[in-house]
Amino acid sequence: MDTVLSIKNLTKKYGRITAVNDLSLEIKKGTIFGLLGPNGSGKTTTLGVILDVINHTSGEYQWFGETPSKEHRKKIGAILETPIFYPYLSAIDNLKIVANIKQVSTDNIDNVLQQVDLFERRNDKFKTYSLGMKQRLSIASALLCNPTVMILDEPTNGLDPQGIAEIRNLIIEIAKDGKTIILASHLLDEVQKVCSHFAVLKKGKMIYTGLVEDVSKGEETVEVSAEEENIEELLKNYKGIKSVKPDHNKWIISLHDGHNSKTLNTYLIANDVVVSHLVSQKKSLEKQFLEVLAASDQ
Numbered sequence: 190m191d192t193v194l195s196i197k198n199l200t201k202k203y204g205r206i207t208a209v210n211d212l213s214l215e216i217k218k219g220t221i222f223g224l225l226g227p228n229g230s231g232k233t234t235t236l237g238v239i240l241d242v243i244n245h246t247s248g249e250y251q252w253f254g255e256t257p258s259k260e261h262r263k264k265i266g267a268i269l270e271t272p273i274f275y276p277y278l279s280a281i282d283n284l285k286i287v288a289n290i291k292q293v294s295t296d297n298i299d300n301v302l303q304q305v306d307l308f309e310r311r312n313d314k315f316k317t318y319s320l321g322m323k324q325r326l327s328i329a330s331a332l333l334c335n336p337t338v339m340i341l342d343e344p345t346n347g348l349d350p351q352g353i354a355e356i357r358n359l360i361i362e363i364a365k366d367g368k369t370i371i372l373a374s375h376l377l378d379e380v381q382k383v384c385s386h387f388a389v390l391k392k393g394k395m396i397y398t399g400l401v402e403d404v405s406k407g408e409e410t411v412e413v414s415a416e417e418e419n420i421e422e423l424l425k426n427y428k429g430i431k432s433v434k435p436d437h438n439k440w441i442i443s444l445h446d447g448h449n450s451k452t453l454n455t456y457l458i459a460n461d462v463v464v465s466h467l468v469s470q471k472k473s474l475e476k477q478f479l480e481v482l483a484a485s486d487q
């Protein structure tokens with residue numbers, strides 16, 4: 190079964206507020222799926238519905254091609270908000286309690302602590318942990334039941350750059366085990382660094398979905414400086430050119446798909462122009478995300 194989760198026309202209303210609006214999406218096995226959107230766009234509500242902790246208004250969703258059931262829920266590890274651990278108990282003792290509540294074996298505890306790199310600190314009290322360690326412990330607790338799907342809501346919130354990097358690497362490692370990961374984030378950078386697929390939500394509506402890889406294939410902007418007098422004309426005559434704009438002593442060039450700094454440079458060299466400066470920039474996910482958000486306002 191290739192499809193892990195399919196959501197069809199899902200709507201959730203809180204009174205007059207439509208938190209999720211006719212959302213449809215499909216998540217395939219082994220993907221790291223990013224649910225990207227600004228604050229209040231419906232990410233947490235969507236995750237709450239698919240975890241069966243929030244009732245939806247209309248539409249449907251299926252786990253593993255079947256009507257959701259308790260059995261499916263056991264295959265899903267989730268962190269919706271920072272779970273409450275006992276401050277005076279160690280990681281081990283806290284995880285024993287979680288295992289008990291979830292009715293899963295405690296045999297896996299050492300293993301998950303190693304996975305999140307807390308094994309060395311396993312006997313220390315929870316209250317002595319840094320925020321990043323606390324977050325890693327919550328990931329460990331979600332891993333206890335050896336889930337095939339992990340759902341993470343803003344897993345790096347409040348962490349410093351090192352903590353963020355640790356969590357991101359951990360997510361990538363977890364995905365290598367073949368687990369499917371669904372990650373909600375308002376951070377574009379996070380989605381770009383971690384996810385394989387993503388959807389952009391705005392006011393509960395999905396306004397874009399695609400591969401993260403395709404985004405970085407996006408159009409390329411090239412900066413060029415050259416001494417030649419006829420450089421502008423030459424650039425304008427290049428077949429891949431979309432636009433040429435002067436910027437101080439540089440030219441900012443935007444290229445059509447299939448053209449890049451290399452093909453442009455080859456063209457310039459063929460026309461006896463040697464550039465003194467050539468920098469290529471891919472349009473970042475951030476820029477595209479902002480464009481998509483802005484376009485959907487119109």
Ligand SMILES: Nc1ncnc2c1ncn2[C@@H]1O[C@H](COP(=O)(O)OP(=O)(O)OP(=O)(O)O)[C@@H](O)[C@H]1O
Binds near residue numbers: 203206227375
């Ligand atoms: N229990 C609730 N009662 C009423 N409105 C709610 C409730 N929970 C969420 N909402 C509203 O639903 C919308 C979506 O909220 P949600 O928490 O799903 O967004 P989010 O994308 O997770 O945002 P954030 O990035 O801030 O976590 C918001 O307008 C929010 O105010």
Ligand SMILES: [Mg+2]
Binds near residue numbers: 232233234342
């Ligand atoms: Mg949220």
